[in-house]
Amino acid sequence: MKLIIGLGNPGEKYKNNRHNVGYMVIDAFQESKLPKGVTIRKTDCFMNDSGLFVKNILSKYPKLSISDLYIIHDDLDIKQGEYKIQFTKGPKDHNGLLSIENEIGTNKFWRARIGVDNRNQDNRTKGEEYVLQDFNVQEKVVIKEVIESIKRGLLKVVQ
Numbered sequence: 001m002k003l004i005i006g007l008g009n010p011g012e013k014y015k016n017n018r019h020n021v022g023y024m025v026i027d028a029f030q031e032s033k034l035p036k037g038v039t040i041r042k043t044d045c046f047m048n049d050s051g052l053f054v055k056n057i058l059s060k061y062p063k064l065s066i067s068d069l070y071i072i073h074d075d076l077d078i079k080q081g082e083y084k085i086q087f088t089k090g091p092k093d094h095n096g097l098l099s100i101e102n103e104i105g106t107n108k109f110w111r112a113r114i115g116v117d118n119r120n121q122d123n124r125t126k127g128e129e130y131v132l133q134d135f136n137v138q139e140k141v142v143i144k145e146v147i148e149s150i151k152r153g154l155l156k157v158v159q
Helices: 018-030 047-059 095-104 137-158
Strands: 002-006 038-042 069-079 083-087 110-117
Touching (some): 002 018, 018 038, 018 069, 018 137, 047 069, 069 095, 069 137, 083 137, 110 137
Parallel strands (some): 002 038, 002 069, 069 110
């Protein structure tokens, strides 16, 4: 079994935020047929509490190896339009991932890191403010393409 969890913040207010790109990927997966043995979930809590959700869901799958866990999240260390699927490697600072690592006691899981950084280098908004802003019209086009690419990439990795 493989467990894919999308990180984000619940509620209509956050639906189109950059921080919710993990939810957006899960929504896209729900429109597709998943391979047998692949389960998808969205966290039902705020980003900074993601670890409690992941720990709870893992307790429901006691035979699941942590190495079969895939976390989808936004990443300010990666330029918008790009993504990386990596085992144990993550951004320098991401409170959702820190929460997960603290709760489950390891970083030995997969990460689907979706680049959301499209800030102007001259006038950089603070990261914690930037990720809570909605994608603009042009960014939505880019992110939609990335979501389709990452779906294909994740399906290759989990099979």
